[in-house]
Amino acid sequence: MNSIREQFPLLRTYKDLVYLDNAATTQKPESVIKAVTRFYEKQNANVHRGAYKLSDISSQLYVEAHTRVASFLNAYPDEIIFNSGATAGLNTLAYGLTKNLEKGDNVVLTRMEHHSNLLPWIEMSKRRGFEVRFIGLNPESGELLEEDIDTCIDERTRVVTFVHTSNVLGIVNPMHRLITRAKAMGALTVVDACQAVAHQKIDVKALDCDFLVFSGHKLYGPTGIGVLYGKKERLEKMDPFHYGGGMVARVSDLSIAWKDAPMKFEAGTPHIAGAIGLSAALKYLENLGWEEIFSHTETLTKYATETLSKIKDVKIFGKNAERRGMIAFEVEGVHSHDVAQIFDSENIAVRAGQHCATLFVQELTDNGIVRASMGIYNTKKDIDKLIVGIEKVKKMFHV
Amino acid sequence: MQDVDIEQMYKEAILELNRNPLNKKVLPYFSFELFSSNPSCGDECTIQVQLDRDGNIGDIGHQSKGCAISQAAISLITEEVKNQNIQDVKKITKEKMLELLGIPITHTRLKCALLGWSILQKFPE
Numbered sequence A: 001m002n003s004i005r006e007q008f009p010l011l012r013t014y015k016d017l018v019y020l021d022n023a024a025t026t027q028k029p030e031s032v033i034k035a036v037t038r039f040y041e042k043q044n045a046n047v048h049r050g051a052y053k054l055s056d057i058s059s060q061l062y063v064e065a066h067t068r069v070a071s072f073l074n075a076y077p078d079e080i081i082f083n084s085g086a087t088a089g090l091n092t093l094a095y096g097l098t099k100n101l102e103k104g105d106n107v108v109l110t111r112m113e114h115h116s117n118l119l120p121w122i123e124m125s126k127r128r129g130f131e132v133r134f135i136g137l138n139p140e141s142g143e144l145l146e147e148d149i150d151t152c153i154d155e156r157t158r159v160v161t162f163v164h165t166s167n168v169l170g171i172v173n174p175m176h177r178l179i180t181r182a183k184a185m186g187a188l189t190v191v192d193a194c195q196a197v198a199h200q201k202i203d204v205k206a207l208d209c210d211f212l213v214f215s216g217h218k219l220y221g222p223t224g225i226g227v228l229y230g231k232k233e234r235l236e237k238m239d240p241f242h243y244g245g246g247m248v249a250r251v252s253d254l255s256i257a258w259k260d261a262p263m264k265f266e267a268g269t270p271h272i273a274g275a276i277g278l279s280a281a282l283k284y285l286e287n288l289g290w291e292e293i294f295s296h297t298e299t300l301t302k303y304a305t306e307t308l309s310k311i312k313d314v315k316i317f318g319k320n321a322e323r324r325g326m327i328a329f330e331v332e333g334v335h336s337h338d339v340a341q342i343f344d345s346e347n348i349a350v351r352a353g354q355h356c357a358t359l360f361v362q363e364l365t366d367n368g369i370v371r372a373s374m375g376i377y378n379t380k381k382d383i384d385k386l387i388v389g390i391e392k393v394k395k396m397f398h399v
Numbered sequence B: 001m002q003d004v005d006i007e008q009m010y011k012e013a014i015l016e017l018n019r020n021p022l023n024k025k026v027l028p029y030f031s032f033e034l035f036s037s038n039p040s041c042g043d044e045c046t047i048q049v050q051l052d053r054d055g056n057i058g059d060i061g062h063q064s065k066g067c068a069i070s071q072a073a074i075s076l077i078t079e080e081v082k083n084q085n086i087q088d089v090k091k092i093t094k095e096k097m098l099e100l101l102g103i104p105i106t107h108t109r110l111k112c113a114l115l116g117w118s119i120l121q122k123f124p125e
């Protein structure tokens, strides 16, 4: 996958940049940038509104984007809702799925969640009185505690919501186990697939989850566009979170009939260019081949783990767990921000700190975590460059 | 993209303050205590101040964790304000704090450099 870098204008601009912050956001291939530009130059009009030709074109492209996302997830197009990102999706679900919950009911999360899959549920629990429970983590391996899955999820559990692949350590959670237990207890399931989608094709039918969310910018699409998938029958029963134009079938003074999903959940003018950009990103990734992408990530993750394991004074977090797409570590005795700053002087871009998962990270270390996350354009050379960075840190800090 | 001079940023004086911070201690008696943090980095700092009869800072101590820049900055500002009147301390500008630190600071590291200073700005008069 060596020539891939050439297809990314930003990476052509910064030839020496070693971009390893893909879990935060990915760079955009030329085809995505072009699709967005083409839309604004040649296709721009509002959707589902005008009778004129341009509106027809943009509406069609917008519908096609739903279809492409649906096929990526093995879902139906009317099960795909576009919004501004995973954060919007998770807020919509936290609001919509807890409407009728009461004291005695509970919602189950994990200690691994990104703040966007934590704070909305905490806020709703304050308003509605249900309990929020956490599946704990094994402090050594970083993995979910198996026994907590059965004890936390019980007959009063209404929703189980969890990250597919962790944005902190890259740990892949036991999806089947979690979903089976939730279903056995009659609870709905929500999957945060933000990190997973960058590395693999997702099959919601095989997973059999009720809902799934992700953000377009993490899989080479534009910022500001995200996806909320919901099983058709679930979406029918859920109330919207936003209210506005385009979502009603009929309005009288007192009664409103919603259109069917996805329109019911897409009030207001949507991010049409974003949806088209996301669609272009999926097309680009399909052309590369999902199997190829998956194995590329696996190879790099494994290589990074092997390489960094050999360096003294480097501690890898979640080293022996099933991990994907990233390596999280610390240089012992050095704060992660200092590490990232020194890496930057070598043109290596990584993320440092708490990764929107304060509680989890604080349990692991006082220094914050350095995270190098891989994308399709990264190579083993980029990982080797990490070593150069680490050696420089050790030299400067006299480790 | 502008490069910072990394050798300047992590010059020996800064690293020395990171290894051996000044005033990192718990005061047995203190007049005020305030805490602040940078949630995204995990930097945390508590500063205790003991005021003397004239309202001057007689002793000062901090308990903090964070990156080298924040540790050095907290050391320098706590040293700077000793024996100063709390009202004068609150007049210390952001620019002055950065001058004390004396190294190039990027936009993203500003909050590290200013953590200790920002706590002192919040002390009651």
Ligand SMILES: Cc1ncc(COP(=O)(O)O)c(C=O)c1O
Pocket (backbone or CB within 6 Å): A023, A024, A085, A086, A087, A088, A114, A116, A117, A163, A165, A166, A167, A192, A194, A195, A215
């Ligand atoms: C696992 C996970 N969930 C949710 C989010 C939130 O995504 P966004 O900020 O695009 O809404 C992120 C992104 O940082 C993430 O990594």
